[in-house]
Amino acid sequence: MVRFALAFVAVSLGLAAGAPVAAEVAAVSETGFVVKHSVVAAADKATVWKALIAPHRWWNKDHTWSGNADNLYLDAQATGCFCEKLPKPADAPADQRMGSVEHMHVVYADPQSGLLRMRGGLGPLQGEAMTGIMTIKLVSVDGGTRIDAEYAVGGLIRMKGEQIAGPVNSVLGEQFTRLAALFASATTKPE
Numbered sequence: 001m002v003r004f005a006l007a008f009v010a011v012s013l014g015l016a017a018g019a020p021v022a023a024e025v026a027a028v029s030e031t032g033f034v035v036k037h038s039v040v041a042a043a044d045k046a047t048v049w050k051a052l053i054a055p056h057r058w059w060n061k062d063h064t065w066s067g068n069a070d071n072l073y074l075d076a077q078a079t080g081c082f083c084e085k086l087p088k089p090a091d092a093p094a095d096q097r098m099g100s101v102e103h104m105h106v107v108y109a110d111p112q113s114g115l116l117r118m119r120g121g122l123g124p125l126q127g128e129a130m131t132g133i134m135t136i137k138l139v140s141v142d143g144g145t146r147i148d149a150e151y152a153v154g155g156l157i158r159m160k161g162e163q164i165a166g167p168v169n170s171v172l173g174e175q176f177t178r179l180a181a182l183f184a185s186a187t188t189k190p191e
Contacts, residue, residue, distance in 0.1 A: 023173035025165045032130070032154030033165035037173055039180040042144040049111045049138060051182050052147070055082065058179040063123065063171055065101045072103075080106035082118055101126075104134060114138030114145075121153070123171070125164070130155030144183065149176055 027034040041048050051057055053076040061069040064084055071085040086099030104120030116136045121128055132153040139146045151172060157164065 023169050025169050026150075028161045028165045030160050030162070031157060032152070033161040033168070034150060034152045035165060035169040035172060037149045037176045038146060039176050040141060040144050040146050041180040041183045043183040045114050045138045045140050045145045046111070048145040048147065048179075048183075049114060051179060052116065052136065052138070058182055059175055060178060063175070074106075076106060076109040076111070076116060078106055078109065080109065082106070082120070104132075122151075122168070124159070125153060125157070125168070128155065128157045128159075130157050147176055147180060 024036045025033060026036045041051075043051075053074045055072040055074050056069050059069050059072055061067055064072060066084055066086050068087075071087065072083070073085075074080070074082045081102055082104040084101045084103060086101060088096050088098050102120065103122055103126075104118035106116070106118050108115060108117035110116075114137060118134045119131065120126070120134075121130060121132050125132060130153055132151060134149065134151045137148045139148060149172065151168065153161075153168070
């Protein structure tokens with residue numbers, strides 16, 4: 001948990017790498033923001049979908065609560081979960097259960113159309129009285145699949161939208177760039 005929050009702080013202080021070219025803060029207010037990303041993966045839509053729903057393959061471990069991306073999973077069906085297992089500490093009692101974190105829950109998943117929509121607050125937004133909707137659309141294009149992602153956040157956020165939009169944009173831009181990079185000739189493409 002601390003690692004995940006510190007990674008967001010590092011980005012907000014400008015200590016992490018810059019956002020990919022295809023990232024955009026599309027709207028921002030005191031109570032919310034919208035970020036958009038568009039990257040092209042050099043693979044067909046079905047192949048990109050399979051990778052998309054396997055976040056352990058592309059999500060940066062520095063933006064997990066456990067520090068290990070292998071603990072991430074995504075059950076791509078309505079009421080499914082983009083979640084993370086929190087392993088028991090080595091010194092935990094034998095009857096202690098493993099912990100878990102819901103990053104987002106799935107409200108729409110259609111592999112045929114390439115649409116995945118999830119609701120939730122990522123990272124430090126999880127503890128806020130807000131709603132975040134992430135819509136990911138896969139579009140077949142010449143040479144591969146364009147991954148269009150939009151994360152719209154609004155509600156009572158103790159951090160101002162202007163303060164958190166940039167860091168969230170950078171972190172999500174990194175994740176979608178990593179997804180596209182799974183395929184040899186991935187490129188970024190501005191909207």
